[in-house]
Each structure stands twice: as structure tokens, then as C-alpha cells.
Amino acid sequence: MTPIYPPEPFRIKVVEPIRLISPGAREAALKEAGYNLFLMKAEDIFIDLLTDSGTGAMSQEQWAAIMRGDESYAGARSFHRLKNAVEDIFGFKHFVPTHQGRAAENILAACLVKPDQWVPSNMHFDTTDANIRARGGRPANLVIDEASDPENQHPFKGNMDITKLKAFIKMYGCEKIPFGMVTVTNNAGGGQPVSMENLKATADVYHESGIPFFIDAARYAENCYFIKQREPGYEQKSVKEIAREMFAFADGMTMSAKKDAIVNIGGLLCLNDDTLFQNIKNELILREGFPTYGGLAGRDLDAMAVGLYEGLDEDYLAYRIGQTAYLAKQLNDTGIPTIQPAGGHGVYINAGAIFPHIPNYEFPAQALAVELYREGGIRGVEIGSVMFACLDPETQQWHYPKLELLRLAIPRRTYTQSHLDYVAESLAKIKSSADQIRGYKFTYAPELLRHFTARFEPL
Ligand code: F0G
Numbered sequence: 001m002t003p004i005y006p007p008e009p010f011r012i013k014v015v016e017p018i019r020l021i022s023p024g025a026r027e028a029a030l031k032e033a034g035y036n037l038f039l040m041k042a043e044d045i046f047i048d049l050l051t052d053s054g055t056g057a058m059s060q061e062q063w064a065a066i067m068r069g070d071e072s073y074a075g076a077r078s079f080h081r082l083k084n085a086v087e088d089i090f091g092f093k094h095f096v097p098t099h100q101g102r103a104a105e106n107i108l109a110a111c112l113v114k115p116d117q118w119v120p121s122n123m124h125f126d127t128t129d130a131n132i133r134a135r136g137g138r139p140a141n142l143v144i145d146e147a148s149d150p151e152n153q154h155p156f157k158g159n160m161d162i163t164k165l166k167a168f169i170k171m172y173g174c175e176k177i178p179f180g181m182v183t184v185t186n187n188a189g190g191g192q193p194v195s196m197e198n199l200k201a202t203a204d205v206y207h208e209s210g211i212p213f214f215i216d217a218a219r220y221a222e223n224c225y226f227i228k229q230r231e232p233g234y235e236q237k238s239v240k241e242i243a244r245e246m247f248a249f250a251d252g253m254t255m256s257a258k259k260d261a262i263v264n265i266g267g268l269l270c271l272n273d274d275t276l277f278q279n280i281k282n283e284l285i286l287r288e289g290f291p292t293y294g295g296l297a298g299r300d301l302d303a304m305a306v307g308l309y310e311g312l313d314e315d316y317l318a319y320r321i322g323q324t325a326y327l328a329k330q331l332n333d334t335g336i337p338t339i340q341p342a343g344g345h346g347v348y349i350n351a352g353a354i355f356p357h358i359p360n361y362e363f364p365a366q367a368l369a370v371e372l373y374r375e376g377g378i379r380g381v382e383i384g385s386v387m388f389a390c391l392d393p394e395t396q397q398w399h400y401p402k403l404e405l406l407r408l409a410i411p412r413r414t415y416t417q418s419h420l421d422y423v424a425e426s427l428a429k430i431k432s433s434a435d436q437i438r439g440y441k442f443t444y445a446p447e448l449l450r451h452f453t454a455r456f457e458p459l
Pocket of ligand 1: 103125251
């Protein structure tokens, strides 16, 4: 019998010390960082759940592969080892490595997006959103309505709303839509998966209108594992087979390899179209580097080639998805509301529900992020109005996201169950005096991707 929360399918060979600094030192660190946890020193963080991106632990095989890195400028062995893995797993005709996911997005947007064009998706991640906007385009999020109901137990809450997508294409016309996307899993919406059925239906709608379909594949392996667990007909298929089936519906993909390829740096841009590939290579040479290294060292390409397979390992995935579910369960048991069901890479706490007295323009999830650091030296990330509220350029009105969330992203193969217990205990303490907590206001905020560099003042 498989345990509900499978133990780590590895043991620890190298350790990295972490320490909890004193409450006074934590208060001073918060103040110095303008209450923005992105601006803190990592050495002042005890448990870092800011992101699961590039923060995972590499395996002995990956470290061994690093020693085999071929640093030739062009045509390195490392590139060919990565090429074999990428072709084997994703099956696209062409690919280039990039230094991370947003570099792939930038190059794709530079080659395809023109001012006033639209790029629909279930939900764009913030860097994809910003890369489309940076070219004068407009991102559109057409996820199913269940995604914004935190209690709803829909097994595939990342699904595209097919009716909305059809209406959207009809409204703007395919000439205004250079390509369409789907993000798997849907990070901005709680790490929720997209079903195979929905991916196929989305691909069909795009293709009927002649719109190329790109998958944001950052967490594709976690998504495929959910398909295996939850979608009828996939129980007996391997996660790798499921992945092949999924990518066969698409014309290309962008990927931050810092997630499911379990590397500290790296990305991929894959596609089938020959002419677009030529343009992408030219853009890549300008911005990232020669097409056989794309802004990475040869050793990084080798770590990715190995990590891509480790990310598909089903014992690892069972442990990984179990760890997230475990943390969600600990929190829910003490009455802390999280997006249901638990996502793939993190637990998303409904901060709006914990602090009903803090309005969205005073950033309840930012308040919870600060409080969690103050209480336990733990760093999460706000996914609410700091990250996503935006000013409509036409109406000059502010649009606020439907949910104010604090994401606790779990780095891969990095923290143990007792770390997660400590996180749950810290949150339980905060919840018991939730009505004492106040909101925040900006003292500085840039126009794009403001959560990275904004500064705040407590109200
Ligand atoms: N797409 C998704 C779905 C992501 O989650 C991210 C990054 C990117 C693209 C961009 O990739 O960071 O390699 O440039 N997400 C990180 C996070 C930053 O914390 O969720 P990148």
C-alpha cells in the first residue's frame, strides 16, 4: 500500500545550515527591506518558501553530470545530451536552451507579439504577462470560474474555460491573436492542474482558428502526475507517456527548467515551425547566446538533461505531491483556509479570509507574508493585489485579483516534514490573533513586476 504521505525517496548526503535569528533582528531586517521579503538577505530567513524555482536540491547524478559539462562555445556535447532528453520527452522538432523561463517568453514575444494583439491563456504567470505587455500586447486569463472559488474541489481547476476562449477568439479575431497558451500547472491560480481532455479541447479551438498553441510547461511533470491520479483512462500510463501525449497537442512550449527539471538555472523554448525557429535563433543570439548554449554554461545543460528525467520519476512525484498535500492538511486542521484541493508545488493560503478586516488595497496577503516572517522567520510570497492589481490603460481604473493569497512554495527535495510542521505551527499562532494585524501601503512601486522591488509601510 502506498502511504498517504510517502517518505522521501532519497537520503541526505550534503547539508546546508540554516538559523533562526532573534525576534528583534527579524523586526530590524523587515524594516530595512521595506517590508518586502524579496529585498531581505537570505541568511536572515529560516525556512524559505518564497519559490520552488531554482531552489531545489540537485541529485548526485546531476552533480556528476556537471563535471562532464562541455564548455565548447558551439556544438558542445552537453547540448547534444540535452537535445536527446528534450526530444525524447517533449517530441518537438526544434528547441533552444535559454537561461530561464522568462528568457524563452521574451524571445517568443519578441518574435510574435505586435502592439494591440492579445495572447489568451488559462492564466499567465506574471513574467509571461509582463513579456507580452512589454511588446505592446495584452494578456488574457480565461481559466474556468471554479478556479476563483477556493473551496471548490474541482480536480482540474487549472482548466481553460472553452466557452470563454471561443467567445474571446470570436470577439478579437484570429489576426489579433498571434498565439495562445495554457500554463501547466496553473501557478497563479494555486498550482492547479489542467486535464488532458481540456488541453486537447483548447488545442482544437486554437487550431480551428489557425492560432499556434504554446504550453507554459514549467510544472508539466506535476501536471501529468495529477492527470495520472485523477483523469479516467490514465491510471496505467506512465507520467512520461502522458507528457508525450500532452505536448503532441501543442505547436511549442516555453519552460522554466528551474521547476520540474530540478536545476538551479535553465529554460527551454521548443517548437515545430521552421521559419519561426530561424527567427528565434536570431533573437536568441542577440539576447541569450549561441543556439547550442542559450545563455547557460555547458554544465548547466548537462544538469538539465539529467534533471528532466528525475522530475518525471514517479516515486519522486508521489513524495513531492504528498508533501504539498501534507502541509495543506496541517494548516486546514487548524482552521487555516487554503485553496482546495492542494496544488502541485505549493500551498496557497487564503489571506483575504484570515484578515477579512484588511481591504484588498491594503494588501492582506502582504500582511500575512510579513507576519509569517516576524513569527517564524519563514518567507512566503504574496500572490494578490501587490502582484496582480493593475491599472486599465483605457478606463484608468484599478482591477484587483479575485483572491488575496500567500503562496508557500515548496522547493524540490529540500525541506523535511518537521520543517513543514514548524511552518504550520507558526501560522496557527498568527491565526489566533488575526484581528490585531493591520494592512500596508506602498512607499515605492514600479510599473511592471512591482512586487519584486516595491517598498511598504505598515498602516
Ligand atoms: N511560467 C511559470 C508558470 C512560472 O511559474 C514561472 C516562474 C515562469 C514561467 C518564469 O520562469 O523564473 O525561470 O524566468 N515562476 C517562479 C515562481 C518565479 O516563483 O513561481 P523563470
